[in-house]
Amino acid sequence: MSFGVVMICHTALDRVAQVARFWAAGGVPVAIHLDAAVPDVAFDALRRSLADVDAVGFTRRYRCAWGTWSLVAAAQAGAEMILSRAPHVGHAYLTSGACLPLRPVADLADYLAACPDTDFIESATTADTEWTIGGLDIERFTLRFPFGWKTQRRLFDAYVDLQRRLGFRRRIPSGITPHLGSQWWCLSRKTLSAILTDPDRGRYDRYFRRVWIPDESYFQTLARRHSDRIESRSLTLARFDALGKPYVFYDDHQKVLRRSGFFVARKIWPGAEGLYRGFLSPDLERSRAEPDPMPLERLFRAATERRLRGRPGLYMQSRLPRRDREQGKTAAPYSVFQGFGELFEDFGGWLAQQIPADVHGHLFAPGRAEFAGGQRGFRGGLSDSARLRDYDPRAFLTSLIWNSRGTRQCFLFGPRDAQEINWFIATDPQAQISVISGAWVVPLFRAGGDFAAIRQEATRLHRIETRHLEILRSVHTQARLRIWTLADFLDDPATPLQAIVDEISPRRQQPLTTLPQMVDLTGFGGFLQKLRNQGLQPRLIGNFPIGHEAMLRGPVLPAARNT
Known part of the structure; x- marks a missing residue:
């Protein structure tokens, strides 16, 4: 044979x-x-x-x-x-x-x-197969298709729609059940001869002439009629x-x-x-x-x-996903710090000493993206231009994370920054967000100047941060989240800082020996009371009584950590 x-x-x-x-x-x-x-x-x-x-x-x-x-x-x-x-x-x-x-x-x-009597041909009914492409399953056998799907697409679609509207249905010839499968078969002489010499071949041929993609159904169907043994595979x-x-x-x-x-x-x-x-x-x-x-x-x-x-965090021109349908928004974990840059002197420099990471300033600051070390550009050809960044903030952030895989990325964020990115970060499981709510008031306190202007700016920032916290606390948030009011954080700054460092660098396994230098808050309680007297209720700051700042002039680590 x-x-x-x-x-x-x-x-x-x-x-x-x-x-x-x-x-x-x-x-x-x-x-x-x-x-x-x-x-x-x-x-x-x-x-x-x-x-x-x-x-x-x-x-x-x-x-x-x-x-x-x-x-x-x-x-x-x-x-x-x-x-x-x-x-x-x-x-x-x-x-x-x-x-x-x-x-x-x-x-x-x-x-x-x-296996002389075995026919190797994929052959399955439309109910048993899921590989049909184009939206037509059983309809490919019950409608007529005189027009080419590739060469006469408009006529093809219009004629299919017309038949559906009219309720037209072709009658499948008796004696066969339509099957589908790959057109590349290997049939035994017995089965192939029976198909080609079938007394009803003319009737079957006329029927399949108007079936859609008959090369994937003609032999697959008639083999079921004549074969003694089918291996449904190619x-x-x-x-x-x-x-x-x-x-x-x-x-x-x-x-x-x-x-x-x-x-x-x-x-x-x-x-x-x-x-x-x-x-x-x-x-x-x-x-x-x-x-x-x-x-x-x-x-x-x-x-x-x-x-x-695609790959998590990679947005390619050939496969740009729909929003919230990505396989991972970003490519690696990263950390966002809100309020820390306002409360501590050179917080970024201190954090870079504690963990192996790129610690940026305010990446979404109004003037420019503040890359680590004051760089004007960053990995992946990213520019510090605020105009380029704000054209597509999501692309800016995802590109930064993708091109920095292997190195933790940390950056500051706050109500003074561009806010378009906040929903994206909040719904990103890779993000670790730490917030000291109300810390935006510290630069206002230190700046001094016309108090009416300060109150107006405080109202604006309070409103922005309130909206941001609502986003972070929504049911859609997937980021790892830590939020303290300014008053609560100042009561014990060492504990939350230790927790943040441990989460970012779990292998570090040693307590902090130094804390970042806190800004001078002398008179801060009176400043807050003056804001309250002017009608602003800075609830995000927490319960911060007058005189409380006396306790904050020299923040120290707990005794147990002074090793």
């Missing part, structure tokens, strides 16, 4: 000739169908190039179009040629001009000889992406293809010289391995996942 190969070809005729010679050299008869759209000059050149190979024949030519009956007619013509010219073959294997054998011919011959490695387009294999996929165990693969890039040279070699090592799709399935699933969801 042997087998024959049907090749449906459109382009890359030099590769077609190369593969046909490989099959013929292994004693396999080959029937080539060349698309009628290919110029006669190219067809004649292909015939001349294979004139010395007796095992190769050429079928009647049809003008093939995607998803149309012509592809079934081409396969029928090739199958009829194989069955009539090679009475010794036990199977016919349908391939394309973009297919490439992955194993020696003898491997496939032995495999098919061991011996050809062919995988499709989320849009229904086939994956293309290149030279760097050689190891993956070799490990797959499949006998044939499509779709091969015509320029993959390494693949054609390696797999069409007469010295190819034989194997008894069973085709195993699982390693490749994992690879394809990972590729599909990467394409559809």
Whole structure:
């Protein structure tokens, strides 16, 4: 027992000739169908190039179009040629001009000889398959499709819509149940002969001429009618992406293809010289391995996942996700400090000494992005320009985090900064946000000047921070959050600072030996009372009585931490 190969070809005729010679050299008869759209000059050149190979024949030519009956007619013509010219073959294997054998011919011959009555063809009902693309499942069998989906899309959609509106339904011929599957099959001589000589073939052919994508349903359906044993799988490695387009294999996929165990693969890039040279070699090592799709399935699933969801925190032009549909907003954990820069002298310098991190100033300050060390630019080509940053604050932050992976990023934030980023940060699980509410009042206290202007600015900042805290406390917040009022924080600054450092750098495992220098708050209680007397109630500051600042002139660590 042997087998024959049907090749449906459109382009890359030099590769077609190369593969046909490989099959013929292994004693396999080959029937080539060349698309009628290919110029006669190219067809004649292909015939001349294979004139010395007796095992190769050429079928009647049809003008093939995607998803149309012509592809079934081409396969029928090739199958009829194989069955009539090679009475010794036990199977016919349908391939394309973009297919490439992955194993020696003898491997496939032995495999098919061991199961002479088995048909290898994917065949499942619409209710049992989820790979149909385009929104048409059972309707592809109950509506008419006289227009090409690719070449006449508007007419195609309009005619489908009209049939739906009119309630039109085609009657499926008796004796068959529509099935779907890959068009690349390997059928036994018995089953294929029964399909091609079926007394009702004319009726079935007329029906499938108006089915959508009949090359994925004609043989798949009729094999169920005539086959004694179907293996619902293909011996050809062919995988499709989320849009229904086939994956293309290149030279760097050689190891993956070799490990797959499949006998044939499509779709091969015509320029993959390494693949054609390696797999069409007469010295190819034989194997008894069973085709195993699982390693490749994992690879394809990972590729599909990467394409559809991307990598956490990476926003690519080819896959810009919808808002809140990302696979992770940012690429790595980062820390945001609100109120600390106002309360402590050089808080950033102190924090940089405690943890391995890039400690920035106010990245969203009105004037410019205050990068660590006063840099005018940062990793990834980020500029400190406020105008560029505010054009897309989310892109600015995600780019900063992505391009700094491996180094913790910390920055200051407050009500004086641009606020557009606050929702994004609040809903980012990678963010660690520490807030001393009401600390914005400290710079007002230290600045002095016209108190009416101070009160007006205090009212504005109070309102901004109130809105920000409402966002942080919403049910949608996913950031790790710590909030203290200014009064509560000043009662014991060492404990929250230790907790913050421990969370950022858990391996540090040592207590703080120094605290950042706090600004001089002498007279701060009276300043707050004056604001209250002017009608402003700074609730965000907490309960800060007059005279309380006397306790804050020299903040020290608890005795237990002075080691």
